[in-house]
Amino acid sequence: MRTLSFVLLALLPALALAEPAPPAPAPPAAASVAQVQEIEIQVHDGAYHPARVEVKAGVPVRLRFLKTDWDGCTRDVVLWTGERHTLPTGQPVVIEVGPLSAGTYGFVCGMGMVKGSIVVAP
Numbered sequence: 001m002r003t004l005s006f007v008l009l010a011l012l013p014a015l016a017l018a019e020p021a022p023p024a025p026a027p028p029a030a031a032s033v034a035q036v037q038e039i040e041i042q043v044h045d046g047a048y049h050p051a052r053v054e055v056k057a058g059v060p061v062r063l064r065f066l067k068t069d070w071d072g073c074t075r076d077v078v079l080w081t082g083e084r085h086t087l088p089t090g091q092p093v094v095i096e097v098g099p100l101s102a103g104t105y106g107f108v109c110g111m112g113m114v115k116g117s118i119v120v121a122p
């Protein structure tokens, strides 16, 4: 019996090593089907967090603004297109921007005081 225990103990490390390797990670989805760059921007304390986001050109962009304070200054956000959205506290506002070409696109609060930008890399 002593010999058998010894053999089992001796085999344990070998058994652990013999575990099958984890499966290889799946390859990336074919041809970026329905790919969207979703960016969450939190709005509080008189600023956008983050105030500067980076995305890739040509891939649709979805902005998700979430205002978490009651400050009136950032109640509205105005996009570079002039489009204005009201941000109710605690309720995400999703804006489908679509694909952008390379460049920098700004957004501001309703008074043009608080600024944020989307930097689109080629």
Ligand SMILES: [Cu+2]
Pocket: 072, 073, 074, 109, 110, 111, 112, 113, 114
């Ligand atoms: Cu403001």
